[in-house]
Amino acid sequence: MMNKAISILLAGTLACTSILAGCSSGQASSSAAPTSAGNSAAASADSSGKSYTFRFSEIQATTHPASQADAKFVDLVQEKSxxxxxxxxxxxxxxxDEKSGVQQVQYGGLDFTRASLGVLSGFDQKLNTLSLPYLFSSSDQMWNVLNGDIGKKFLDGISSSKMVGLCWYDAGSRNFYTKKPVTDLSGLKNMKIRVQESSLMMDMVKALGASPTPMDYGEVYSGLQNGVIDGAENNLPSYESTKHYEVAPNLLLDGHSRLPEMMLCSQKTWDSLSPSDQKIIQECAEEASKVERQLWADSEKSALDEVKSKGVKVTELSADELKKFQDAVQPLYEKYAKDNLDLIKQIQNTK
Structure with missing residues (x-):
């Protein structure tokens, strides 16, 4: 009887030990690999390290240069890990939408997204500096800024909103297109130009002598067709893909805005990674940035060739005429970036 009682007691002790060991193991795995809200980062251990599954929000279609670069980023990360x-x-x-994606990344509900400066400036007002008209003289000059110390400071600045700025994407230059030809600054006078609902963009159009007309993007074609507006502004691939050239066949290559975009990672997700995995993510993002830049350049050239083939009249400004445009918007620099005038000079002095 005594032996039977001892046997039962021993068996119970072993069972409890097994249960406790199992609980201890699960807690260690969970604490060693925290996950983002909404199960956006699920982690488990394998022989080579922790495994993760992350979510990336992208508003563009799969054929867009940004989306294609996102896909490259995904492939590189999987390969290197x-x-x-x-x-x-x-x-x-x-x-x-884009703003929602950034908010979800900020609070850890999503792991990655890509966003424009128009949205991100709401999270870090210093980014408004990069949105100033005629800030960059060319695509190459912009990338020399973004790939240097100045660009890194802007990427690092988004950390105040609990996000990690990984790299820059290109979104091309924005140009005016109109129903009637515009060959110089005076040609824009009193024209009704569709713009985004942005105080900076509206002030820019006013400074150039035109009348800013905020309008939903989907209404631009009919607005041009019916004479509600005289022109609009956008990047070349958008001008071509929407067929706005059919109702506004005059393109002014003034390059008033060159707006880079940013790939973001949630700080919560980033902190869940080891330094070596953070390095993988960072390196792959920078490689994806190079891919996107080339894809965008190709799409711009293709779009310009296409609209030319459709009979669009393209006007390029002389250096003297372009300076008139630049001089006209100078008051906006004081209004929107008065605390960053020295930084603006650094940007403009970068070759």
């Missing part, structure tokens, strides 16, 4: 880090990209705004 030996399959441990997987990233699922949700295209076509499946997870919400």
């Amino acid at each position: 030996n399959g441990r880090i997987k990233i699922q990209v949700y295209y076509n705004a499946q997870l919400g």
